[in-house]
Amino acid sequence: MAAPAVPTSRKVVDVHTHMYPPEYVKILKRRTTIPLVRSFPGAPDPRLILLAAEVEALEKAEKDGSSSSSPPGRPLTRHYSSLEQKIHFMNTHGIDISVVSLANPWLDFLDASESGRIAKDINSEFSRMCGEHPGRLYFFAALPLTAPLNTVQEAIQHVRGLKYCRGVILGTSGLGQGLDDPDLLPVFEAIANADLLVFLHPHYGLPNQVWGPRAAADYGHVLPLALGFPMETTIAVARMYLAGVFDKVRGLRVLLAHSGGTLPFLAGRIESCVMHDEHLLRVRRKHGAAGAAACRSVWDVLRQQVYLDAVIYSPVGLQAAVEASGVDRLMYGTDHPFFPPLEKDDQGPWESATLNADAVMETLGKGSAEAAAVMGTNAVKILRLQGE
Ligand code: 5CU
Ligand code: ZN
Numbered sequence: 001m002a003a004p005a006v007p008t009s010r011k012v013v014d015v016h017t018h019m020y021p022p023e024y025v026k027i028l029k030r031r032t033t034i035p036l037v038r039s040f041p042g043a044p045d046p047r048l049i050l051l052a053a054e055v056e057a058l059e060k061a062e063k064d065g066s067s068s069s070s071p072p073g074r075p076l077t078r079h080y081s082s083l084e085q086k087i088h089f090m091n092t093h094g095i096d097i098s099v100v101s102l103a104n105p106w107l108d109f110l111d112a113s114e115s116g117r118i119a120k121d122i123n124s125e126f127s128r129m130c131g132e133h134p135g136r137l138y139f140f141a142a143l144p145l146t147a148p149l150n151t152v153q154e155a156i157q158h159v160r161g162l163k164y165c166r167g168v169i170l171g172t173s174g175l176g177q178g179l180d181d182p183d184l185l186p187v188f189e190a191i192a193n194a195d196l197l198v199f200l201h202p203h204y205g206l207p208n209q210v211w212g213p214r215a216a217a218d219y220g221h222v223l224p225l226a227l228g229f230p231m232e233t234t235i236a237v238a239r240m241y242l243a244g245v246f247d248k249v250r251g252l253r254v255l256l257a258h259s260g261g262t263l264p265f266l267a268g269r270i271e272s273c274v275m276h277d278e279h280l281l282r283v284r285r286k287h288g289a290a291g292a293a294a295c296r297s298v299w300d301v302l303r304q305q306v307y308l309d310a311v312i313y314s315p316v317g318l319q320a321a322v323e324a325s326g327v328d329r330l331m332y333g334t335d336h337p338f339f340p341p342l343e344k345d346d347q348g349p350w351e352s353a354t355l356n357a358d359a360v361m362e363t364l365g366k367g368s369a370e371a372a373a374v375m376g377t378n379a380v381k382i383l384r385l386q387g388e
Helices: 022-029 052-067 083-092 112-132 149-160 182-193 222-242 263-275 278-286 288-293 298-304 315-325 351-364 369-382
Strands: 013-019 036-038 047-049 097-102 137-142 165-170 197-200 254-256 306-309
Touching: 013 083, 013 369, 022 036, 022 112, 047 052, 052 222, 083 097, 097 112, 097 165, 097 369, 112 137, 112 149, 112 165, 149 165, 149 182, 197 222, 222 254, 222 263, 263 298, 263 315, 298 306, 298 315, 306 315, 315 351, 351 369
Parallel strands: 013 097, 097 137, 137 165, 165 197, 197 254, 254 306
Antiparallel strands: 036 047
């Protein structure tokens, strides 16, 4: 009997890992509205304030001054900007290769007049950092989506020529109207033609009111991060699906953050709602052949054009991801430098990284070919990470 296939490489690859280069932090320090970086008396590190859900706490801290016992946002430690720290984190967790990306909210808030230049600088900086550790670092580039379309197209042409670039990281706002905006189709086409992957990542969450009046004072970031982020991703992809984006751009390949939000769990329900919607049926009939193409199953899209990261922290969620997209489309990630250990040495192991690795082992079996695939060999193949 033939021996089971053993992967030729057992490399561990982190496809979900961020940085804010120093130039980006400088931009955040000059800002007066979120996203911003602000120092508070009594807080050892400057604070990084990103989310709409953090504005109330920011305003309170500004009013209370040094008497605030709980500064807003999260500490901006050296993990966010230092390449040395990234390599230290990788070495601590046995990560051979990281595909780094600018963290949210990317270039979404920049003025159109400056976003093209800043995108070029930031992407060149990621490229330079990768060149310092050949074979260990690759990156997903950021796009200047607030700029005119020709500037966005130029940015795609710029990054496709960068040796270590393997894709682009996108939020859910697109050109301002979301990812089902027909005006975004040429951008998706250019990305697909450049053989780049889209890493789709949330930032905006859900409106603050859904968290209730106690959230800001009592619940920290838990609700927006645990629930708002995944729902945002789910809604964005459902809108793309309903608009037929995946059919219109068949070469589009999208890696969804946080194992696709809740998409693996809700895909059947989406499918059923589509199947039973009279209005949608009429709209699709009106559009004839294009409408028929848009009837492609959500499951087909998940198995043909979607990849999922394994940043879900539990075997239950991971199992849903495996069943939705297939074990060959799932890739390990950490979300470093977010979720550092609290009240522990941040130079040692991080639970946010080990929980995701443990979930892979528990779901697929330690030492199995499937676990090795999710931990790294899938990413090596999908993102062409072999050699330098
Ligand atoms: O902790 C957070 O706010 C975040 C964030 O903003 N982005 C991310 O990727 N993970 C956690
Ligand atoms: Zn992330």
